[in-house]
Amino acid sequence: MSRRLKPARIEHVVDGEKLRAQLTAAALDHIGDETALRRRALQLLHGALFRGRMIAKERLESGENGLAVARLLGQVADEVVGALYDFTTVHIFRARNPTAGERFAVVAVGGYGRGELAPSSDIDLLFLRAYKQTPWAESVTEHMLYMLWDMALKVGHASRSIDECVKLAREDHTIETALLEARFLAGDREVFDAFQARFRKEVVEGRHAAFISAKLRERDERHARAGASRYLVEPNVKESKGGLRDLHLLYWLLKHRYGVHPAAEYVRLGVLSEGEVKSFARAADFLWTVRCCLHFLTGRAEERLTFDLQPELAHRLGFADRERQPAVERFMKRYFLTAAEVGTLTRIICAKLEADQQKRAPSLSRLPTIFRRPQIEHPGFTVEAGRLALKSPQTLSEDPVNLIRLFEFADRHDLDVHPDALGEVTRRLRLITPALRQDLAACESFLAIAASPRNPAKALRLMSEAGVLGRFIPEFGRIVARTQFNMYHRFTVDEHTLQAVELISHIEAGRYAREHPLSTRVFSKIINRRALYLAMLFHDVGKAGADQSVDGERGARSACRRLGLPEEEVELIAWLVRHHLVMSDIAQRRDIGDARTVAQFAQLVGGLERLRLLLVLTVADIRAVGPGVWNAWKGQLLRDLYRATEAVLRGGRADEDSVASRLSEQAAQAREAAVAALGEAGAVQRAWLDALEDAYWLTVTQDDALWHLKEAAAPGTVRVAARTLDEAGVTQLLVHAPDRPGLFAALARALAEAGADVADARAHTLKDGRAFDIFSLLNAQGEPFGAAEPGRMANLLERVEAAARGEGIAPRSPARPAPVARRLAAFSVAPWVRIDADGSAASSIVEVSGRDRPGLLADLAEAIAGAGLSIASAHIDGFGERAADVFYVQTLSGEKLHAPERVSALRAELEAVLRKGEPEAPTSPARVPLAVAPASTAR
DSSP, X not given: OOBOOOOOOHHHHOOHHXXXXXXXXXXXXXXXXXXXXXHHHHHHHHHHHHHHHHHHHHHHHTTBOHHXXXXXXXXXXXXXXXXXXXXXXXXXXXXXXXXXXXXXXXEEOHHHXXXXXXXXXXXXXXXXXXXXXXXXXXXXXXXXXXXXXXXXXXXXXXXXXXXXXXXXXXXXXXXXXXXXXXXXXXXXXXXXXXXXXXXXXXXXXXXXXXXXXXXXXXXXXXXXXXXXXTTBSSOBTTTSTTSHHHHHHHHHHHHHHHOSOOHHHHHHHTSSOHHHHHHHHHHHHHHHHHHHHHHHHHTSOOOBOOTTTHHHHHHHTTOOOBTTXXXXXXXXXXXXXXXHHHHHHHHHHHXXXXXXXXXXXXXXXXXXXXXXXXXXXXXXXXXXXXXXXXXXXXXXXXXXXXXXXXXXXXXXXXXXXXXXXXXXXXXXXXXXXXXXXXXXXXHHHHHHHHTOSSOHHHHHHHHHHHTHHHHHSHHHHTTTTOOOOSSSOXXXXXXXXXXXXXXXXXXXXXXXXXXXXXXXXXXXXXXXXXXXXXXXXXXXXXXXXXXXXXXXXXXXXXXXXXXXXXXXXXXXXXXXHHTTTHHHHHHXXXXXXXXXXXXXXXXXXXXXXXXXXXXHHHHHHHHTTOTTTOXXXXXXXXXXXXXXXXXXXXXXXXXXXXXXXXXXXXXXXXXXXXXXXXXXHHHHTHHHHHTSOHHHXXXXXXXXXXXXXXXXXXXXXXXXXXXXXXXXXXXXXXXXXXXXXXXXXXXXXXXXXXXXXXXXXXXXXXTTSEEEEEEEEEOTTSSBTTSSOHXXXXXXXXXXXXXXXXXXXOOOOOOOOHHHHHHHXXXXXXXXXXXXXXXXSSSEEEEXXXXXXXXXXXXXXXXXXXTTEEEEEEEEEEETTEEEEEEEEEETTSOOOOOHHHHHHHHHHHHHHHHTTOOOOOSOTTOOBOOSOGGGGOO
């Protein structure tokens, strides 16, 4: 980690006087030769800049904190810009008797104006004139800019008079912000002082409320662009919520309202406490350290902490592996704790600015426009400016249960908690002792929050940010700010959990009735909704242990017993936590038309209440992983599994024979319904319909069956057709062609070359020896393939038809973009193959998991075909960088794969396919192996 080194004296880095003397000597040596003089001046200036940059880099690598490095780089730039100004005005465009119109100053603005400069950031300059532009000032400005550009510096610049600056700043808060940080560099100091006086008087004074409102609106828009959560696992260290820009915002607000004061002055004025000043400095030090390391590591103004950079940064910042937490996850946890600290500071400072203004500023809070003054039935609480506050700091110390009650009352009355109260809570976390965790009143208060009929996540998130949730529920505390180093999860574990809790409340309120009609209907039948909310709160606490499901069950059981829940409810919650991944795994990676699959799942669930709870839990869990993870196809699979299992549980028997009999009856009913719907055509095609096995009828709708028959009955040896299924969220592709060994693999290759992702595939062989295969296709964005791109759809159909005819197709796979390849290379994904002959009654189940890449499905299918096996169905899934595919296979004689030597050979061949194209390992020692079964890493 960074540490304070002895401050570097700027003359030991860049000696400004010596640099000016060298430039003067160069001017004397090259009189009359402007080209040689320019070349020598650039050499000297660039050399000083380069030396300063190298010394700054060395100090950062030696442990200096990033803020000190940024200030050192700012000082280096000051010396170079100042020397360049003197050189330009003395040796290039000297004004021996400058007029009043030729008086101007060079001013640093923006972040450079604060004296902080990241290694690859722009240098923002204002060429400030007293009056209108003159030829001399224009020449000086132009010469300086060209020299700076020739030094490969990125320069943001403006040339304005004092009048123009004042006018534009009053019209544009962005310009006002940049000028708020203005700092004199060179030229006429009186011009700069005159500007400062007018700026403060005509722009700043009396306009604080408008400025604060505008900056907070800008912040909200910036957060929306960068991602609304501060817990994104690839955050932007500058722009994301809780990043450096939020610290800059606080600096702007304080400076606008109170003027220029050192930190100690803010303490003296009562604006900030000493603890808050230290918190501000601590956050700035860490974020600047990360940012400077990012710039030096990449050689550019990179602000995003991408997966490929995180391990190297963790190593450079001194983080090491500890037990089950790799260095990279420890580093990112420190980042997210810092981001949370910035969020706390934002709340506190905005509240104090609001109070200081003696009026309500709507943009400073998230409260309704009209104040409500509810009657608070607790003597220690009151309402201030629409927020729940403490009447006295002693309210907490006199009765520590109030640490929990504060959030219960805020939820009950739909109030925000006053930042001052949150600050008092944070300072008294030591009051949360083992005794308080078992206190009956505290536990009842917490349970009221966790199962609130409103949105429990709102109060729980406040509790988490204040540090209360992790202290009161230590099991949850172990996952606070914890990251998972993979490309599947988009948020930290605690943020994912709270978002999932919020999603459950939205489903309960009917807000997802269109996207999740079954979950919405099922919710009203759930008997123990508290168990559902608590199971979701605890579902990932096992991620701090070795086995997520087992450790999660143990943690949930311990927490629930401590909270005083009835033993029956404790066991229900523990069961849900233990099995919270099962339903999604079976729905997405198993053949739901297989009687054994449904029977085993029904036996595991055991009852309708558990099935309902598990469905809602699963839907919310998947959606909360991050944007783009959920799609309508996953919803369709879950609905299919739910309905099949519900029918079994209502029937009373869940043994395999009974389930098979019931499924066979359902298939027969579906077949007869299709025949009836077809009328006369159904009777004509009866033989074809009877040739389709039961598994087909159990996994298609009647609409599907009618469309399939229509397309398959069309004339031609080979028939290929596609349509978009909006409700399922996929494009369904039908292939009806003469069967042959390796046909499925050839079709998968054609789909890969066309750029389609296969979400699901089912292969059927009819009695006449023809293949009838159905694929569900998505594009790279998880949307139905070709729905908005007819050209791509036509290309796909052409390729698939050629493959079905046995014709060769020229490969045309698009190369994976280099940035994505670099991010994927950051992960070590060990190949994983399992071959199970018992999971299905008719087929062997082949599970494979490894690094995802274009064409992987085709390669796997070709390997299976090469082993003399046919594929009955394929279930395709992925978790970020990891592919997780399942194939139901049979020998060419229609039997399971039993021979040990064939099983071993197939496993070896599939592992070789998974290793194909494996990128070289990064040199960082922080690289994390992920050699675990995919089912345990799903969510």
